Amino acid sequence: MDASDVVTTVVEIGTTAESDTKPPAQTQHPGLEIERVHSVEQVLDRVRNSDPDVLLAGGPLSEMDSPDLVRAVRLLDERLPIVVAEADQERARAARAAGADEVIASPGESGEIIASLEEVVTGDSGDPEELESERRYRELVQSSPAPINIFDKEGTILYSNQATADLLGVDSPSELSGRSIFDFIDTEYTDIAEGELAQVIAAEEAVGPTQMRIVSEDGDERYIQVSTAPGEFRGEPVGQAVVIDVTPLRETEHDLRAERQFVQDALDALDDIFFVTDFDGELRRWNAALSEVSGYSTSELDEKPLPELVSGEDESRISEAAVTALEEGTAMTEATLVSRSGRGIPLEVSFQQITDTEGNLIGVAGIGRDISDRRQRTQELKNQREQLSVLTQTNRLVRDINAELIRAKNRREIERVVCEQLAEAGPYELAWIGNFDREGERFVPRTVAGEEKGFLDTLVSGSDEYTTREPMERALRTGEVQSSSVSDPVFDRWQDAAEAYGFSTVTAIPISYQSATYGILTLYSGTSSGREALKKDVLRELGESIGAAINSTQRKQALHPSPGTELRIRITDSTEFFVRFATELNSKVTLARSTPQPDGTYSLQVSVADPERLPRVCNQFISIDTWTRFDDGDEDISVELQVTDVGLVEWLADHGSTLIGLTAYPEYCEITAATPPETDSRTFVDQLKLSFNGVDLLAKEAAVNRLGPSSWDAITNALTNRQYEALTTAYNEGYYETPRRKSGAEIADMMGISAPTFGNHLRNAHRCILEEILGSQSDTSDESVDDR
Incomplete structure (x- = not known):
């Protein structure tokens, strides 16, 4: 038809x-x-x-x-x-x-x-x-809810339904007829679309589903999934594309990925280790902390069950805890995670069973918390309790020693008390005080206490200087407490002997006061060096207390130096006060009296041979606060100086010596000083050289009983401030002159006190001076008898 x-x-x-x-x-x-x-x-x-x-x-x-x-x-x-x-x-x-x-x-x-x-x-x-x-x-096609599009071999749209029009942002499919599908495909996917078009039309093969991005007429980007099959329309081969808009699905997937990444980022932000395991202990998920702490990569953790990450002795403990969590809901244990490098990290691990949305058990989640700090704090608390016990014992011992130091009359008694108290009370078994012998290049014990005195024979008999000088030499050199273990290589020569006597540590404490050093206190103990080090501050204070006590007894003995040694020394240090003063005056200067003041300054009475430059020099010296000239008819001029810095005079007093005479000349000064009997002259001069330049020992002889300019240092220390004021005011105002220039009532009025009170202060000052002079003579006599 x-x-x-x-x-x-x-x-x-x-x-x-x-x-x-x-x-x-x-x-x-x-x-x-x-x-x-x-x-x-x-x-x-x-x-x-x-x-x-x-x-x-x-x-x-x-x-x-x-x-x-x-x-x-x-x-x-x-x-x-x-x-x-x-x-x-x-x-x-x-x-x-x-x-x-x-x-x-x-x-x-x-x-x-x-x-x-x-x-x-x-x-x-x-x-x-x-x-x-x-x-x-x-x-x-028209009734299909899915976009359907028919196009020819060029990609020209021949027919489409309303769903396609809606997807591409046009009102009617007729608006799409004659347009190219490539008008809507994102250029990133053009090559893919062209390849599939050729395959469908020429090879008559179905393709897809393929995902690509399109851009609608109004510029909206959509993601689609396209399945294309070959077909025929009006007698011509065509492609028939069925499209699914997957934009909502992609957005949902993006949201899910973002949510999963958010959860993972939150887990990675945890300092603690997080992980999830299945019923067999295989790791299913973990955070970054597990990789960082363990040192294993993601691929390595994929192949490692949880028990293999802990030490061998903890494998059963961690497995049992995981099983308990699966059965009972939760569990907790401690285990040591062994990193890839072999380092052990102690963890507290908490387990919690996890289920799916239907309530089915799927595994356990765990959190591992590093408890290294906690264990360290626990150990520190334990150590602190032990240290507190030792510290309390040491403080009690130091208080007892200080009480004995106050009662001790001389240096020998001070050293004996210290060594005996330390050796008897513990934690030390042996204590000795000694000096460094420069000739023998070794430390020689002077006072010893303890049951293991025989050990000192090993110490002093060594031929290697390092076996006999450490850590005492470091303590002497640095002025700080030194504590060492006898296992230190420097003790090789007598290490076996020390361990045989039960010693594990040796502690050296410098005995010093201000700039003076009086030797080294050495202690041997069976306790650890760590515990010994905790008491270094206490031991340092103990060394200073001993030094102060020795200095105090030597200051008292300085009034009557016999039977010590009298040294005559020349000093050319241009920075020393008397050398500078004589040099600027271009005159001989003789020190007659040196008196320390309550405010820390010194009152010096000196005689000057040539007073021509005296006003200018006194006014230009920063260390001279005030000066007063007295013309008493003598050939030399008498001058009283209030000085803030008299380094040499103060140094001699700190080192227990008595300044008998001091005469300064332009460019140098000569002093005569008496040292205590137990002071080594060479050591004394060496210490003086450390503080002043140009020190030369001119003569050395046995000391005789005589007072010198610095005797007032010891005398005035015994006076109260009010007694000192009454005595010096009376002297300066002519109370002791004949006839008196001012009476006691007049001086009392000057001081703002009553005459009886002034008389009482003056009598007490006289008594203190006599006790210091006459009492020191008695103490020195008694000490000589004891020493014999």
């Missing part, structure tokens, strides 16, 4: 506003039998009674709009092809949604509509069965 023999009945509702009563018009067109009607009622009548092949709504209706018309017709005939010519885009979409098979967006003239209708309905073949098949295909 030829195409000309096929007649399609078309009912066209007119586009004019003619009366509904006007008879329908009939128009003949080759292959089409078109009946024009002018009212909705006529359309519905024809659909009910005439069974037309196609309904064409060719223009706007006065009774109802095209979507309502489509819905009304569909109630009568679900399969009747309906073509709607609708310029309004909103109504066009509504008509298609109501069931229109084709919507022509730009209707144009009636003839153009008829031509377009003939092409859509009849196609090329004009075969009724093919027409019916194509109608059904179109009906299926």
Whole structure:
């Protein structure tokens, strides 16, 4: 049957506003039998009674709009092809949604509509069965909720449904006809689309599903999944693409990935180790802390069960804790994680069973907390308790020693008390005090106490100087307490002997007061060097207390130096006060009296041979606060100086010597000083050289009983401030002169006290001076007898 023999009945509702009563018009067109009607009622009548092949709504209706018309017709005939010519885009979409098979967006003239209708309905073949098949295909495509697109070998869109139009952001599929699919495919996916197009059309092979990104007409980016199959449309090979919009799915997946990453980032931010294991202890998830602490990479942890990460002795403990958590819900234990490098990290591990959304048990989660600091604090607390016990014992011992030091009368008694107290009370087993012997290049014990005195024979018999001088030499050199273990290599020569006597540490304490050093106190103990070091501050203070006690006894003995040694020394140090003073005056200067003041300054009485420069020099010396000149008729001029810095005089007093005489000349000064009996002259001079330049020993002889300029140092230390003021005021105001220049009542009035109070202060001052002078003579005599 030829195409000309096929007649399609078309009912066209007119586009004019003619009366509904006007008879329908009939128009003949080759292959089409078109009946024009002018009212909705006529359309519905024809659909009910005439069974037309196609309904064409060719223009706007006065009774109802095209979507309502489509819905009304569909109630009568679900399969009747309906073509709607609708310029309004909103109504066009509504008509298609109501069931229109084709919507022509730009209707144009009636003839153009008829031509377009003939092409859509009849196609090329004009075969009724093919027409019916194509109608059904179109009906299926249009009713599909999935976007379906038909395109040729160039990618030109031949046909698409409303779902495709909605996806690509246009109002009607007709707007897509003739456009290229590549107008909407993101350029990043162009090559993929071209390859699949060629495969589908040329090779007639289905492809996909393939994901790609498209850009709609309004610029909205969407992600789609495309499955394309080969087909034929109007006799030409085409591609038929079924599209799924996966943008919501991708957004959901992105949100899930972001949420998972957020959780992982939160876990990685933990300082503690986090992990999840299955029933077999295999690691399923962990945070960055586990990799950082263990040193294992992600791939290495993938292959390591949890028990293999801990020490061998802890494997069973960690496994049992995990099983307990699976059975009971929670568990806790401690274990040592062994890192890849072999380092052990103590952990407190907490386990918690975990279930899925349906409540099924799937494994355990664990948190491992590094308890190194906690263990260290626990050990520190334990050590502190031990240290506190030792410190309390040592402090009690020091208090007892200090009490004995106050009662001791001389240096020998001081050293004996110290050594005996330390050796008897512990924690020391042996104590000795000694000096460094420069000739023998070794330390020689002077006072010893303890049950292991025989050990000292090992000490002093060694030939290697380092076996006999450490750590005492360091203590002497640095002035700080030194504590060493006898396992130190420097003790090789007598290490076995020390360990045989039970000694593990040796501690050397310098005995000093201000700038004077009186020897080294050495202690041997069976305790650890760590515990000994904790008492270094206490031991340093003990050494200073011993030094102060020795200095105090030597100051008292300085009034009567016999039977010590008298040294005559020359000093050319240009920075020393008396050398500078004599040099600037260009005159001999003799020190007659040196008296320390309560405010730390010194009152010096000197005689000057040539007073010509005296005012200028006294005024230019920063260390001279005030000066007073006395002309008493002698050849030399007597001057009293209030001085803030008299280094040499103070140094001699600190080292227990008595300044018997001091005469300064331009460029140098000579002193005569008496040292105590136990003071080594060479050591004394060497120490003086450490403080002053140009020191030379001129003579050395046995000391005789005589007072010198610095005797007032010891005498005035015994006076109270008020006694000293009463004595010096009385002297300066002529109370002791004959006749008296001022009476006691006048001096009392000057001091702001009563005459009886002044007399009482003066008598007490006289008594203190006599006790210091006469009492020191008795003490020295008694000491000589004891020493014999």
